Amino acid sequence: MKLVTWNVQWCRGIDGTVSPQRIVAGARHLADFDVLCLQEIAVNYPGLAGNAGHDQPALLRELLPGFQLFFGAAVDEFGADGQRRQFGNLVATRLPVAQVQHHALPYPADAGVCSMPRMCTVVTVVDPALGPLRVMTTHLEYYSALQRMAQARALCELHRQACAQADAPPQPGDDGSPFQAKVHTANAILCGDFNLAPSDPDYPVLAGCLQDAWRVLHGELPQPPTFRVYEREYGPDPMACDLVFVSDALKQRVRRMEIDGATQASDHQPVMVSLR
Template sequence: MGRRIALLLLTSCLVLTGTGAAQARPFASIRVLTFNMHTGIGEDGRLDLARTAAAIRDSGADVVGLQEVDVHWAARSEFRDQAAELAALLGMRVFFAPIYDLPPLTEGAPARRYGVAVLSRFPILHTENHLITRLSTQDPEPVPLPMPGFAEAVVLARGVPVHVYVTHLDFRPDPAVRAAQVADTVRILAGDRRGARQVLLGDFNAEPAAPELTPLFAAVRDTWSGADPGLTYPAGTPVKRIDYVTATPNLRARDRAVIDTGASDHRAVRVTLRI
């Protein structure tokens, strides 16, 4: 609560000093991208983080939500800090929110971490790694428990605070854990002050008509529309739409696109939002 009050005070100060929302141009826009980057491994099975960075750069996105990000996690990604490396390659700010934070395999090495991330060309005013229900993939006998890995970053986008969330919902066929995650997500979104601009980016691991997503789409709107089904998975020949850009009604969507980057087993989704 104290951090949210501090954020409100900071926003008020920006307006009073003429450097914040008061100077925002009418109908300014931001371009957002959601991308399950598959730890930098493309459908060709090749690890190439430079290719991942190039795909993000070519999208022209101002704010990016990434899923399946390794930070010193495993040999598959050469135990590199993918969040920091992508931020450096792109000249963007980064907030990494681990789902798992485990001891290293060798003494003295960094902790092994895996999760989601926000990249932003705009200043980041506040970050939080929220808990939602998860069924661990690291526990041999998992039970649903609150775990981290639901990222929130408040970015100052063209003078206007925008709450950007990134999530990766459960992949299992049984929707029970996803339904619990949706309930947690709706509760967290409702905790922000009334009228906040909110963008939720992520791999939901469910198609739009899935019943467990219905409460979520009542809180934030699915921005995809039109005749194009917007299929995103698998990347080579997609048959499902499971990757989403959603937003509150005070952010209006246009210029939607699904992007086949070759850098992942998912396609990326880019949407321009009018502030």
């Protein structure tokens, strides 16, 4: 199974052009992916740089025939003009899907700090070789360390709850109601833009409940940077904040991980992980 994760900055490249077509082409250049996880997908936000006033999930659906797409809006609001606007994460997959969950992450008050709500979309897919696994994608707060830490802890709690459900599943049922039996699994991939580096205090929180796929393959060798590589608006130094974590049982399944350091289709670089 191949997964690509990418913060696409509402499909806006370093050249300022907003192009979902270029994003899909870039992801396909990196891998013939089975799962594509995108962060910063916009619906009806004409005020964003480069103008992302269109419905990007709808455009991406047209560009990905044969895939099911699941959009989770972390921000869901109405502008002064009365128009609904959404901003969040998207998971696209050509694998069979067992269930989809959207989890709002903690948003504790942090006075005077720029921030927005954050969420995690979980899509349980069924891979022919790996079986059921939860694909979790997220985008943690950039400006507020307080919120980012709370969100990292919440992601670990979501994983622990899912593992507990797999170990002690609810009463089985096949009556076709919402109480019918679900697919529960401890196998999970957590990916996205975490807006943190391994030296930050919230990294050990995540690494304490899941395995950093890059370190599984490369030990202490630093992961190549995925942010501020070609654009330094948000800081002078490149950093690796687009990460992939896997559950313990999948650790031995991680075979390859690549970062496309050349593309400038976003202000982040896409990351690919291959499991088998």
